[in-house]
Amino acid sequence: MNPGDVSAEILRDEHLTQAAAEWLIRRGAGLNSAEAAEFAAWHADPRHAIAFARVEKTQHLLFRLPQAPTAAALMAEADSLMRRARPAKPSRLHGWPTYVTLAAAACVTVALWLAWPTLRPERDIFATLAGQRQSVTLNDGSTLVLNGDSEVQVAFAAAERRVQLHRGEAHFFVAKDPARPFFVSADKVTIRAVGTAFNVRREANAIDVLVTEGKVQVTHGVTGANGAAALPIYLVSGESVHIDTLSSAIAVASDAAPAGEKLLHSAPRLVFSDTPLGEVVALFNRYNQLQIEIAEPELALRAVRGNFDADNAESFIALMERSGDAQIERVSPTKVRLHKAP
Template identity: 45%
Template sequence: MNSSSSTPPLKGPEADAIEATAAVWLGRRDRGMSEAETATFIRWLQQDARHAEVFAELDDTWKSFNRLRVARPAGMGRPDADLLAPRRRRHRVLWACAALTAAAAVVFLALAWPRVPGANLHRNVVTAVGAFQKMDLPDGSVVQLNTDSAIDVQYTAGERRVRLVRGEAHFAVAKNPDRPFIVSAGQVAVRAVGTAFNVRLRSSAVEVLVTEGKVQVNDSVQGGSLLMARAEEPTPLLVAGERATIPLQAVTGRAAAAVAPVAPAEVERALAWQERRLEFEDVPLAEVVAEFNRYNTHQLVIDDPRLETRRFGGTFRADGYPAFVRLLETTFGVTAERSEDRTMLRLK
């Protein structure tokens, strides 16, 4: 019998262990790995050729996976189950896929800068359409940058400042009362000590969502808070579970922010982009299309006014517009006319 150098096939508990580990690494990769995690991941891949094989197979399966929750108009039949299901593959891969937290298979970069707490730093970071980046800042703070976004990072010995030039970013801030962390977007300055919050710069407003702790929301030009004063607080603060919306045309020096409580489920939807997902809950199709278009160079265009206000709910991969369009065609009576750079949507 000839000897063979082929890799032994996976069997039993050993197969389950490798698949479970591969699933964990896929989830870590998609939420962003630190420099140390990346080194450990590479070592794991090099330990056994089967590690890389299983990881690649799991990655390929995940690319075909969309989790859809469909809000159907009254009188509409049930959606095609085959459309909503992931592509069928071997049992062991489907088991591992089920173990993942929802994330899309998009490789994105973790930037690690020298961790010198008091060092000066000036960096510009930009993401392309559909790209994401996670940055470990020198002080231990972490920034996650969404699609088509740009930030300007400036650290000095006495202050940590980030300017959101465009797009959206989430900040997990390392506590340091002697060195405030300030994020500016338009004429809005968000000041934190140790907290986590999301900032989105829209065409007409700045949105600030606090997920942990509390922040000040100030006028970056004239100073002063943009929040209404509260009797129990000498300094107005935006706290965890609240969102402030500040129009870009707001009159400076006045309480211009509209503050609203945000339920945990809504917070999860707002931050789903960190896992490369888009989540919708009973929203007009025009809003769904606008979100897909943020993440893709191929644009969806509603070419029928009757479609714009139809409401939908569901969870999709950020790059999953083809599956969404197929869903509209097969379930909601929509005709899709596809070209190289866009898809026109009309009612039949």
């Protein structure tokens, strides 16, 4: 068994962790010579030394913990118990009440140790390249699936869970935790969910949200005619919303994608209905290492209809060539340029 396996086994041993916490608190209250010798004998065991070092490190980390309500309450309780456990005089107080208090303080320390992954803020950035997908399990048990050419930033705290979608598309499977609401923000749009699954796609000037399970609340920066903030939109499973961040147009649909829109990516299939070629190319570039360029601006406005596998750009390029809609230039093994047909 390697050192990492031993350390993981010790971390899972709650009895050993509690014993280490009790010694930490007793040492903080002061040890007499006999107790110091007892502690030294206990600490001589390598497994005990590792457990004690972990608990001691946790104590140091907790003193640097941001002021989360849960952590603050536990720390206050631990401090109170420590004060009660410490003798008023230099001489040791031996007796049942003292050791009951020490045990209670140890339990609080163990609780803080076990709760540390939840209490500490999680701040991470995850990103994918074109043609890649990545599944990430977050520390609360939620899962996010990033599609190609996408990036998110995770910022979890004790009171809430937040994810910022900087670009691209992600599907979220949210673990239930009513005490810590889950928010996803993309541009001026924010989605709130508790125990649900939904998809968010961020384009240059639009945000698409599709709910695949449960219910979400969508708030946005679009204001009414009188300048008042618009009411939030509530979506249930099978419903979607398309928000144009330039024109402020909002379209809500049920069960299927609205005309002119693409289905959000819960499966690798794209559906186009009179969709501008520029938008079509942007989607294919997200899912494929083979990148497509459009040579002329007017070609980017040409409408496209059809169903395609998201990760098969070659089939789309071949269709464009066969139909005479565009001429194909193979710039490199990973780049194709579309030109207007003569």
